[in-house]
Structures are given as C-alpha cells and as structure tokens.
Amino acid sequence: MNYHWDWSVFRQLTINTVDRYWEWLLSGLALTVLIAMLAWVLALALGVLLGIARTVPFRPARTAVGIYVEVFRNIPLLVQLFFWYYIVPAFLPLSLQNAINAAHPVLVQTMTAVLCLGLFTAARVCEQVRAGIEAQPKDQFSAALALGLKRHQVYRYVILPMALRVIIPPLTSEFLNVFKNTAVVLTIGLLELTAQSRQVGEFTGHIFEAFIVATLLYFLVAQTVSRLMGRLERRLTIPGESGGGR
Amino acid sequence: MSRPGVRLALLGALVLVIAVATLRFGSAKPDDSAGRRTTLEKIQRSGVITLGHRENSIPFSYFDDQQQVVGYAHDISVAIAREVQRELGMSGLTLKLVPVTSQTRIPLLINNTIDLECGTTTNNQVRGRQVGFSTNYFISGTRFLTRKGSGIHDLDDLAGRNVVVSAGTTSEIVLRRINAQRKLGIRIIAARDHGDAFVALEFGKAMAFMSDAAILYGEISKAKRPDDWHVVGTPMTEEVYACAMRKGDAEFKAVADRAIQRMMRDGDMRRLYARWFQAPIPPREVNLQVPLDPKLSALFAHPNDLPLQ
Amino acid sequence: MNLSLDWSVLPAALPFLLQGMGFSIALLAVSLLGGLVLGTGLALMRLSSNVLVSSFAAAYVSIFRSIPLVLAIFWCYLLVPMVVEAVRGVHTPIGPMYSAFIAYVLFEAAYFCEVIRAGILSVRRDQTSASLALGLTRAQTMRYVILPQAVRTMMPLILTKSIIIFQDTSLVYVISVSDFLGAATRIGQRDSRLIELYLFAGAVYFILCFAASKFVEARTHRKVAT
Numbered sequence: 001m002n003y004h005w006d007w008s009v010f011r012q013l014t015i016n017t018v019d020r021y022w023e024w025l026l027s028g029l030a031l032t033v034l035i036a037m038l039a040w041v042l043a044l045a046l047g048v049l050l051g052i053a054r055t056v057p058f059r060p061a062r063t064a065v066g067i068y069v070e071v072f073r074n075i076p077l078l079v080q081l082f083f084w085y086y087i088v089p090a091f092l093p094l095s096l097q098n099a100i101n102a103a104h105p106v107l108v109q110t111m112t113a114v115l116c117l118g119l120f121t122a123a124r125v126c127e128q129v130r131a132g133i134e135a136q137p138k139d140q141f142s143a144a145l146a147l148g149l150k151r152h153q154v155y156r157y158v159i160l161p162m163a164l165r166v167i168i169p170p171l172t173s174e175f176l177n178v179f180k181n182t183a184v185v186l187t188i189g190l191l192e193l194t195a196q197s198r199q200v201g202e203f204t205g206h207i208f209e210a211f212i213v214a215t216l217l218y219f220l221v222a223q224t225v226s227r228l229m230g231r232l233e234r235r236l237t238i239p240g241e242s243g244g245g246r
Numbered sequence: 247m248s249r250p251g252v253r254l255a256l257l258g259a260l261v262l263v264i265a266v267a268t269l270r271f272g273s274a275k276p277d278d279s280a281g282r283r284t285t286l287e288k289i290q291r292s293g294v295i296t297l298g299h300r301e302n303s304i305p306f307s308y309f310d311d312q313q314q315v316v317g318y319a320h321d322i323s324v325a326i327a328r329e330v331q332r333e334l335g336m337s338g339l340t341l342k343l344v345p346v347t348s349q350t351r352i353p354l355l356i357n358n359t360i361d362l363e364c365g366t367t368t369n370n371q372v373r374g375r376q377v378g379f380s381t382n383y384f385i386s387g388t389r390f391l392t393r394k395g396s397g398i399h400d401l402d403d404l405a406g407r408n409v410v411v412s413a414g415t416t417s418e419i420v421l422r423r424i425n426a427q428r429k430l431g432i433r434i435i436a437a438r439d440h441g442d443a444f445v446a447l448e449f450g451k452a453m454a455f456m457s458d459a460a461i462l463y464g465e466i467s468k469a470k471r472p473d474d475w476h477v478v479g480t481p482m483t484e485e486v487y488a489c490a491m492r493k494g495d496a497e498f499k500a501v502a503d504r505a506i507q508r509m510m511r512d513g514d515m516r517r518l519y520a521r522w523f524q525a526p527i528p529p530r531e532v533n534l535q536v537p538l539d540p541k542l543s544a545l546f547a548h549p550n551d552l553p554l555q
Numbered sequence: 556m557n558l559s560l561d562w563s564v565l566p567a568a569l570p571f572l573l574q575g576m577g578f579s580i581a582l583l584a585v586s587l588l589g590g591l592v593l594g595t596g597l598a599l600m601r602l603s604s605n606v607l608v609s610s611f612a613a614a615y616v617s618i619f620r621s622i623p624l625v626l627a628i629f630w631c632y633l634l635v636p637m638v639v640e641a642v643r644g645v646h647t648p649i650g651p652m653y654s655a656f657i658a659y660v661l662f663e664a665a666y667f668c669e670v671i672r673a674g675i676l677s678v679r680r681d682q683t684s685a686s687l688a689l690g691l692t693r694a695q696t697m698r699y700v701i702l703p704q705a706v707r708t709m710m711p712l713i714l715t716k717s718i719i720i721f722q723d724t725s726l727v728y729v730i731s732v733s734d735f736l737g738a739a740t741r742i743g744q745r746d747s748r749l750i751e752l753y754l755f756a757g758a759v760y761f762i763l764c765f766a767a768s769k770f771v772e773a774r775t776h777r778k779v780a781t
Contacts, residue, residue, distance in 0.1 A: 017427065019426075075764070076722040076723070076725040076736065076757075077722070078736060083757065086750070097450065101408070105452070180623040189413075189442070194625055194626045195413075199413065201349075202414040205375065218622045219617070222620070222621030222622075302745075311567075345731040347731060353632075357634070359636045438729070441740075444744070445744060445749055468744075529746070
C-alpha cells in the first residue's frame with residue numbers, strides 16, 4: 001500500500017478550474033470562525049440574561065428559564081440542528097418559507113448554524129452565570145439594597161461584575177466548545193473547515209495532508225483563544241481577590 | 247498553562263504530527279519490500295472479504311426494509327466474492343459489509359478497511375490514479391431531479407438557483423466546473439449522501455438534485471408521492487460504473503473481471519438488470535421501469551474497463 | 556410541504572431503533588471506561604516530574620481539546636485500520652464501529668485527564684507527605700490515598716460529562732455507523748418520514764438525558780448533605 005505525500009496539492013487548481021485548494025480550506029476556516037463568533041455573541045448575551053432571570057425572586061421567570069435550559073441541554077446538537085434547518089421552516093408562512101429557500105444556501109445554513117449553536121450554548125452559559133451569581137455572598141445583595149440601589153442596579157454594578165469575573169475560565173471552555181461544535185454543521189451541507197478538508201481530500205486523493213492542515217488550523221485558533229482569554233482574565237483580576245486559582 | 251508550557255505543547259503537537267507521518271512511511275515501506283501483499287492473500291489469510299456498500303443508492307446498493315444490503319451493484323459484488331472463494335479454493339468465506347459514502351469510499355480502500363466497493367462509483371481517469379477499477383457494469387448520464395411544475399427543464403433554468411449534489415460525486419465536479427466556467431451563479435449544496443441530498447430537495451432547500459439518472463429514479467421510488475417528481479435535462483456527462491479496488495492488484499482485478507464478464511456473457515447481467523430496473527424493488531415495491539439503454543447492452547456484449555473521461 | 560405527521564412507521568422501526576440505542580449505550584460505556592483509564596494515565600503523566608513525559612501528555616490534551624470530535628472521528632476512521640495493520644503485521648478487517656470506539660476513547664481521555672488532574676491537585680499536599688512518611692511508596696500513595704479522594708470530588712463532573720458524551724455519540728452519524736440517531740435517520744430517509752423519526756429521536760434523547768441529569772443532581776445533593 002502506497003501513500004505519496006504531496007504537499008503541493010494545496011496550490012493546485014480545484015475541480016472547478018478557478019480556485020485553488022488552499023482557498024477552499026481558508027474559506028472553510030473563515031466560515032468556522034465566523035459561525036463560532038456570531039454564535040458566541042448570541043450565546044453570551046442570551047445566556048447572561050437567562051442566568052440573571054434564573055436568580056430573580058420571581059418564580060415563573062425561574063421556571064421558564066429552567067425549562068429552556070433542560071430542553072436545550074438534553075437534546076443532541078445534531079437533532080437540534082436538523083430541527084432548526086428542516087422542521088422549523090416548514091411551520092412558517094408559505095411566503096417566508098419560499099423566501100428562505102430561495103436565499104443563498106450558505107447564508108441560510110450559516111444563520112441556522114448561528115441560531116442553533118447560539119441557543120444551545122446559551123443554556124450552558126446560563127448555568128455558569130447562575131452559578132457565578134449564586135457564588136456571591138448573600139449579604140452583598142442586602143448591603144447594596146440597603147445603600148439604596150435598585151435591584152437592577154445591584155445586578156449591574158455589584159453582582160454581575162464579580163460573577164462574570166469568576167466564570168471567565170468556564171466561559172473560555174464554553175467558547176472553545178462552540179468553536180469545535182461548528183463542525184456539526186457539515187451535516188446540513190455547509191462547507192466549514194472539517195467539510196472542506198474532506199472535500200480537498202476527496203478531490204485530490206491527499207486526505208492526510210488535508211486533515212493535518214485542518215487539525216493544525218483548529219489547534220492554532222484554539223491556542224490563540226485560550227491565550228487571549230488567559231490575558232483577559234489576568235487583566236480583570238481585582239487585586240486582593242484570588243483570581244482563577246492558578 | 248504557562249508560556250514555556252504552551253511552547254512545549256506546540257512542539258509536542260508538531261512531533262506528534264511528524265510521528266503520524268513517519269508511521270505512515272514506516273508501515274508503507276516494508277509492505278512493499280517484504281513481498282507484495284495482495285488482496286487475495288489477505289482474504290485467504292483472514293477468511294473475510296470486506297465489501298463497501300452504499301446506504302442509499304437505490305437500486306444499486308442500499309438498505310431494504312429489513313436493513314439488509316441489496317441492489318444491482320451489491321449482487322455483482324457478491325458474485326465477485328463467490329468467484330474469489332472459488333479462485334482461492336476456500337470452503338467458506340465471510341462477507342463483511344461496511345457502509346461507505348461518496349467521500350469515504352476511496353480513503354477506505356486505501357487504508358484497507360474495504361477490499362472492494364461496488365456501488366455507483368464512476369470509473370474515470372482522475373480516480374484511476376488512486377484506485378483500480380473492474381470491468382464496467384453500468385452506464386448512466388447525469389441529469390436533474392426536480393418537482394413537477396418547478397419550471398426547471400435544463401441546466402440553464404438553474405442559473406442563480408440552489409442545486410444539491412452528493413459531496414464527492416462526479417456530478418459535483420461537473421456542476422462546479424460548468425458553473426465556474428459559464429458563470430451561471432448556481433449555488434451548490436454538497437450533501438453527505440444521496441439520501442441527504444434528496445431530503446434537501448424534498449424540503450425545498452434546493453430546486454434540483456443533480457446526479458446520475460439511475461440514482462435519481464431510485465430516489466423517486468422512495469418519495470412520499472413519487473408522481474410529484476421527474477427527471478429532466480439533457481445528460482451532461484456520461485458515467486460508467488465499475489467496482490473500485492486497490493490500485494495495481496492485477497490478480498484480484500482478474501478475478502473480479504472474470505466474474506463480471508461471465509455474468510455478461512451468459513445473460514445473468516441482463517437478468518440482474520431486469521430484476522432491479524424493470525421489476526418491483528424494495529422497500530416500496532416500486533418498479534423503476536427504466537428501459538435497457540442501447541449503450542448498456544453494447545457494454546454487456548463487449549465488456550471493457552475503460553474510463554469514459 | 557405537507558405537514559401531516561404519520562407515526563405509523565414507528566412500531567415497525569422499533570427493533571432497529573433499539574439496536575441503534577444498544578450501540579449508542581455501548582459507545583457511551585466504552586468511552587467512559589476507556590476515557591477514564593487513559594485519562595488517569597495521562598493525568599499522572601502530566602503530573603510527572605519528567606519534562607518529556609509531562610509535555611507529551613500536555614500536547615496530547617491540547618491537541619485533542621482543540622479539534623472537533625467530528626474531525627477526531629474522521630482521523631480514526633482513516634488511521635485506525637492502518638495502525639492496527641502496522642502493529643499486527645497482518646491485515647485485520649476492522650469495521651468503522653471499532654474506529655468510532657477508539658476515536659471516542661482518545662477524545663474523551665483528553666477531557667478526563669484535565670478533570671482527574673484537577674481532582675488530584677485538590678487533595679492537599681501534606682497528605683502525600685504524611686503517606687510517604689508512613690512508609691507508603693509513591694504508587695501506593697496515589698492508589699490508596701490520593702485517587703480515592705480525588706474520584707469523590709470528580710464524581711459529579713464525570714456523571715455530567717457522561718450525559719454530554721451520550722448526546723455526542725450521535726455524531727458517529729458522519730461515518731454511517733447506525734447508532735440510535737443513525738438508525739432513525741436511515742429509516743426516516745427510506746420511508747420518507749424524517750420529521751417523525753427525528754421528533755421521536757429528540758424526545759427519547761430528552762427523556763433519557765433529563766432523567767439522568769435529575770439523578771445526578773439528586774445524588775450530588777445527597778452527598779453534600781451527608
């Protein structure tokens with residue numbers, strides 16, 4: 001059995017005789033990063049809101065968020081993705097359905113992926129935020145209220161700044177999870193990094209080169225992210241507080 | 247992780263990658279020098295022949311309602327396995343079935359997971375650089391499957407529309423090339439397999455599904471309402487199907503060729519065609535009613551293993 | 556799109572779905588067991604004073620923790636048969652299922668390594684000194700003193716992670732292995748009843764994972780209470 005290593009395949013023209021294979025991989029990387037970032041913004045914004053809602057003294061809000069968290073946490077991402085891509089549009093008004101189906105598939109698939117990953121991750125972020133808030137001493141709340149702050153002001157100026165600092169490390173790993181989970185979207189036909197590396201492998205016959213490059217790209221992005229987050233964590237550490245436990 | 251730690255990790259990553267690469271070199275070299283290890287020897291030693299099959303390529307190779315692999319090409323691969331058994335004089339030969347997709351079939355042949363893949367694999371020159379091909383057993387043209395009344399009649403109607411293909415197929419190659427050259431602006435969706443591609447079509451994600459006509463007829467047969475769909479367009483390319491095997495294994499190829507050519511000579515192939523294309527087939531017992539193409543009957547009369555492109 | 560749902564395909568599909576569920580559960584069990592064993596080994600390597608050993612483990616963990624599981628599955632799908640053949644020297648027909656098992660073990664081990672390392676570090680240092688002073692060897696100290704305590708602190712994390720692994724088993728879909736979701740997809744595509752099958756599969760996953768997470772929660776609280 002022979003395998004001929006040839007790293008020049010990335011410089012070759014692709015099957016469409018216009019692009020080159022390295023451009024395919026790069027476009028895959030760009031899609032992966034784009035989806036991860038957008039989904040993360042959605043997850044963070046929604047997750048913080050839901051996390052707060054889970055701690056307010058208003059039972060219906062807590063219950064509703066609780067149901068949200070359980071549903072999104074306990075169904076596999078792949079099923080959720082299928083749900084958003086195929087089933088949900090089928091329940092929309094016909095005109096909207098047609099508009100979605102006529103739009104550019106990459107746009108629709110990207111939006112679906114962002115929505116799906118964002119909502120999925122928001123459930124996890126929510127739980128982290130809740131844990132961060134609950135980790136704050138109860139008397140902080142009382143003290144702040146006694147100082148005349150309104151409840152939303154207590155959250156905004158006292159509780160959240162502390163809680164969010166505490167949960168930077170788990171949030172970093174949630175972000176890395178979003179980044180890795182983007183690969184799931186290849187199942188609805190979106191050519192992100194993993195899918196593109198398979199395409200390159202299939203059309204050139206040099207699957208190992210393609211996979212090695214994809215692996216290195218994932219590795220580099222993940223390392224960059226954890227380094228940046230580590231720096232952020234150090235910068236935000238309040239002197240005197242034991243930050244991050246390193 | 248501290249800074250030197252990160253650097254060490256990076257170094258380690260590189261080492262691991264290189265290790266993987268050399269492992270491949272290392273295992274490839276002795277294989278070649280220490281006598282050729284042919285597929286037939288492997289089958290004899292292990293008592294197992296591993297056949298790659300498709301999950302969803304009706305009527306060539308797919309799961310029926312009992313989750314058994316069936317189909318025209320599957321029957322051919324079983325006939326080849328029987329010929330291998332006869333050639334090796336083995337009393338028993340275990341057939342091991344591994345599902346493959348358009349994207350995995352060639353890597354799986356190269357890494358020895360499967361010994362033979364008979365499905366809907368086009369015999370062409372590009373693939374011929376990576377794998378070997380048996381005698382051809384089918385001819386089909388690439389066309390479009392679309393909903394009746396969609397207004398799609400041929401390639402030009404698809405400009406600016408969404409079209410789905412199965413990732414890694416010759417249809418994908420042809421469509422991407424023509425689309426780029428003629429600047430048609432077709433938006434191409436690459437689905438995992440024929441089954442996924444048809445789902446995308448059925449749910450309206452694409453206006454048309456481009457594939458070999460025979461596969462498209464197979465997809466219609468399992469649709470909720472087969473009458474809603476039809477195959478349109480002038481065939482854009484002609485595809486010849488053959489079983490794929492590891493490259494340069496002349497003995498194994500000879501056995502496979504012998505099995506296929508015998509079937510063509512004594513009329514078994516014609517009967518096999520009638521069984522899968524002109525009679526009710528599982529899972530829905532729909533008759534595809536595809537008349538025998540004169541080109542195909544010419545192939546049956548004059549078997550060859552030549553790639554068309 | 557006609558949205559009338561037809562559930563009549565389900566009864567006939569049940570045996571095959573059950574078979575798929577069997578595979579999913581087997582995959583979960585293997586990834587947990589294998590992942591924990593390999594993860595413990597990696598954790599001990601990371602804590603080793605030998606720089607080579609610890610940096611190898613660190614590199615292993617950071618690579619596997621930065622690539623998607625899907626890519627790891629593809630890698631093993633390609634490499635495992637080759638490695639098995641290179642090691643044994645004989646052609647060994649090995650199905651994609653085994654590649655999947657190995658991919659999950661290798662991948663989850665990287666996660667468990669981090670959990671176990673944190674667990675070990677959470678046990679106070681003076682315990683090691685005390686055990687060594689009592690005449691236990693380093694291995695004995697690890698085996699009888701540190702690990703049992705570490706495991707106790709790690710238990711909730713491991714249980715929560717197993718629920719996530721169970722959901723992630725559905726990703727073997729990409730290499731056409733029939734786990735529960737794969738079986739559902741296959742039947743759904745064949746019978747043109749994909750929506751019904753996916754809704755059913757989603758419901759089953761939800762019930763199982765929800766029940767499991769409630770069990771974990773109850774268990775964790777009891778532990779804290781005592």
